[in-house]
Amino acid sequence: MSxxxxxxxxxKKYIKQTALKDISLxxxxxxxxxxxxxxxxxKSTLLKLMSGLSLPTSGSVTVNGEKANRKTGKVVSxxxxxxxxxxxxxVREAMRFQAxxxxxFNLAKAEEIMKxxxxxxxxxxxxxxxxxxxxxxIVLTLAREAPYILMDEPLSGLxxxxxxxxxxxxxxxxxxxxxxxxxxxxxxxxxETLIDSFIALKDGSLLKMADVEELHETEALRIADWxxxxxx
Amino acid sequence: xxxxxxxxxxxFKLTRTVFFIGLVMNVLIAMLTLYMGRVADDSxxxxxxxxxxxxxxxxxxxxxxxxxxxxxxxxxxLWLNNPQPAYKLLLxxxxxxxxxxxxxLTMLYALSRLLIEPNFSLIEPYWTDTWRMxxxxxxxxxxxxxxxxxxxxxxxxxxxxxxLKIGRWSWAVVAGAAVLSEGLNALFKTSDPYRYVTExxxxxxxxxxxxxxxxxxxxxxxxxxxxxxxGLFILTAWLVDNKVEG
Numbered sequence: 001m002s003x004x005x006x007x008x009x010x011x012k013k014y015i016k017q018t019a020l021k022d023i024s025l026x027x028x029x030x031x032x033x034x035x036x037x038x039x040x041x042x043k044s045t046l047l048k049l050m051s052g053l054s055l056p057t058s059g060s061v062t063v064n065g066e067k068a069n070r071k072t073g074k075v076v077s078x079x080x081x082x083x084x085x086x087x088x089x090x091v092r093e094a095m096r097f098q099a100x101x102x103x104x105f106n107l108a109k110a111e112e113i114m115k116x117x118x119x120x121x122x123x124x125x126x127x128x129x130x131x132x133x134x135x136x137x138i139v140l141t142l143a144r145e146a147p148y149i150l151m152d153e154p155l156s157g158l159x160x161x162x163x164x165x166x167x168x169x170x171x172x173x174x175x176x177x178x179x180x181x182x183x184x185x186x187x188x189x190x191x192e193t194l195i196d197s198f199i200a201l202k203d204g205s206l207l208k209m210a211d212v213e214e215l216h217e218t219e220a221l222r223i224a225d226w227x228x229x230x231x232x
Numbered sequence: 233x234x235x236x237x238x239x240x241x242x243x244f245k246l247t248r249t250v251f252f253i254g255l256v257m258n259v260l261i262a263m264l265t266l267y268m269g270r271v272a273d274d275s276x277x278x279x280x281x282x283x284x285x286x287x288x289x290x291x292x293x294x295x296x297x298x299x300x301x302x303x304x305x306x307x308x309x310l311w312l313n314n315p316q317p318a319y320k321l322l323l324x325x326x327x328x329x330x331x332x333x334x335x336x337l338t339m340l341y342a343l344s345r346l347l348i349e350p351n352f353s354l355i356e357p358y359w360t361d362t363w364r365m366x367x368x369x370x371x372x373x374x375x376x377x378x379x380x381x382x383x384x385x386x387x388x389x390x391x392x393x394x395x396l397k398i399g400r401w402s403w404a405v406v407a408g409a410a411v412l413s414e415g416l417n418a419l420f421k422t423s424d425p426y427r428y429v430t431e432x433x434x435x436x437x438x439x440x441x442x443x444x445x446x447x448x449x450x451x452x453x454x455x456x457x458x459x460x461x462x463g464l465f466i467l468t469a470w471l472v473d474n475k476v477e478g
Binding site: 082085088101 | 234235237238239242245246306307309310312313314315316318396397398399472473474475477478
């Protein structure tokens with residue numbers, strides 16, 4: 001069994017659009033990977049396919065050698081860009097609910113991240129601001145000790161003043177010996193110093209997948225500058 | 233077990249508002265019955281609202297499960313990312329609906345007893361049959377409610393599957409599928425093969441003081457319905473596990 005997420009010639013079509021076109025890539029364990037691209041480039045669809053929440057129109061997605069489907073949820077911790085959770089729960093109840101459903105959910109770790117995120121454990125999810133709902137998503141996703149952590153726009157809705165410290169905090173909770181974190185973000189500059197590799201998408205096609213170091217060395221450019229050049 | 237009980241509590245919380253509204257409506261119906269008892273002047277008519285309230289409970293489980301599924305649909309990725317097999321996720325919703333239905337019916341029964349006590353003379357001649365009929369109706373209502381519920385679940389799953397394929401027309405297709413399947417089902421129930429398959433193991437229920445004709449059911453009919461229920465449930469679970477996308 002290979003501990004990787006592998007996409008082979010994956011195309012995903014919706015009713016009126018093709019979200020991803022013929023994507024082939026491999027994601028190993030032990031990396032922090034940023035998925036970058038403009039609006040509608042297919043970032044969210046890419047994560048959904050990797051998490052088994054979405055199914056490819058053609059091609060194949062495998063996680064640890066098995067076809068990605070609903071069962072993939074056992075090894076993939078996924079958070080949506082919608083930052084939504086059951087509004088009926090309080091923050092602590094939400095954590096306990098996740099702990100009851102996922103064997104790899106570490107409740108002590110969740111409490112720790114919750115404190116870092118300065119969330120009130122007694123607050124109802126429905127009463128949380130958009131930013132705090134985003135923080136709760138981070139807590140619930142990172143507290144799982146799953147091999148793959150997929151976060152769709154985890155920084156959106158967060159205050160720009162605290163964003164950097166939260167991102168650094170997030171990274172400190174990822175164990176790179178056994179986990180890979182893949183996150184999409186519009187804020188390329190804010191994640192560039194933290195990520196090892198990046199996947200750049202444009203109009204559903206894979207533009208580049210490379211190590212950040214490699215980009216710095218070969219093109220002497222930061223990701224944001226490379227994107228400006230590549231996306232023209 | 234901890235996993236499933238947490239799911240059950242979550243499903244209860246998602247639907248409890250409707251449940252509590254239902255209980256309040258039961259009290260209002262009891263009050264209406266009381267009022268009718270005064271204006272209808274010692275007539276059996278006073279029990280009509282209660283009888284209607286009991287009959288409406290046949291759609292209780294499908295309604296609760298539909299509300300629950302609709303709520304899940306607002307953040308489908310959450311529900312689908314749960315690693316438990318779909319049959320467990322769905323069973324939790326049916327069990328929650330059933331529990332609520334039984335509590336609501338029990339409450340109606342308790343309220344009926346309170347209302348009947350002072351007017352017992354009105355139904356005294358029919359009491360034994362009324363009591364027996366209650367025991368006949370109660371499990372049959374649960375049975376029909378579960379069957380309707382499995383239809384609701386399969387249609388919801390088909391809708392979720394189709395909405396990413398054909399978009400806004402998916403409701404129309406689902407409505408068409410519902411009408412067509414009901415039509416075919418009704419047609420089949422008038423056919424000889426249906427009678428051949430189901431009309432064995434006859435059970436006769438007699439309520440002579442209430443109904444002049446006995447009610448006849450068949451063990452074959454129950455088995456036929458059971459197969460339909462299980463078939464629809466398996467189809468729904470398969471659709472959720474393999475076709476619905478979050």
